[in-house]
Amino acid sequence: MSPVGEHYFSADPSVPFRRQPVTARVWGHELRLVSGSGVFAQGRLDVGTAVLFRETEPPTARSYLDLGCGYGVIALALATAVPGSVVRAVDVNERAVRLAGENAASLRLGDRVRVSTPGEVPADETYEEIWSNPPVRIGKPALHDLLLTWLPRVRPGGRAVLVVGRNLGADSLQRWLDEQGHPTVRLASAKGFRVLEVRAG
Numbered sequence: 001m002s003p004v005g006e007h008y009f010s011a012d013p014s015v016p017f018r019r020q021p022v023t024a025r026v027w028g029h030e031l032r033l034v035s036g037s038g039v040f041a042q043g044r045l046d047v048g049t050a051v052l053f054r055e056t057e058p059p060t061a062r063s064y065l066d067l068g069c070g071y072g073v074i075a076l077a078l079a080t081a082v083p084g085s086v087v088r089a090v091d092v093n094e095r096a097v098r099l100a101g102e103n104a105a106s107l108r109l110g111d112r113v114r115v116s117t118p119g120e121v122p123a124d125e126t127y128e129e130i131w132s133n134p135p136v137r138i139g140k141p142a143l144h145d146l147l148l149t150w151l152p153r154v155r156p157g158g159r160a161v162l163v164v165g166r167n168l169g170a171d172s173l174q175r176w177l178d179e180q181g182h183p184t185v186r187l188a189s190a191k192g193f194r195v196l197e198v199r200a201g
Ligand SMILES: C[S@@+](CC[C@H](N)C(=O)[O-])C[C@H]1O[C@@H](n2cnc3c(N)ncnc32)[C@H](O)[C@@H]1O
Pocket: 001, 008, 009, 010, 039, 040, 041, 046, 049, 067, 068, 069, 070, 071, 072, 073, 074, 090, 091, 092, 093, 096, 118, 132, 133, 134, 135, 136, 138, 146
């Protein structure tokens, strides 16, 4: 994860809202999106997120969660890569939820990409796969809580794919996930980031 405004994850950022376009090339598709101030990776594709895309094969599952969606680039890349798939995108930042929803609508993916705050997700909703550049900067206890909240929603045989900075504790996170009963392997390592795959039993 790259350095960003320290409050990118606040629920209601107080900085004035300025939109800024971003173009991302993901798994052979060009996505034209809009980012914004007070939302992670304003005006750019985050380096960690770029590593996540570059180091993975285009996915094939039919249902996904993008955990901590920001302006929605992972959710929209998944929905674009797999026609007919359904994606839930969540973020605590209201501005991120707004941008991700607008981006889904402008790509005509609004019927398959459901964007919301975490609290709005039905308790029984499950996913084949979770994809996430998780909010490591919320601190280790909060990150652990977040993962233990959402990983049980991965269906048997499914997986979570996470990108985490090596200097932000990727290797200790991998060990901790293993210890929690979530077998985790490193899929790739590039530009100071690890791509981790967490297998559901
Ligand atoms: C590293 S950013 C990734 C954003 C986006 N997926 C991307 O790749 O550009 C992590 C995101 O997680 C969000 N976040 C922080 N705490 C969260 C929580 N408890 N539940 C859901 N999202 C959270 C932040 O607001 C931020 O947008």
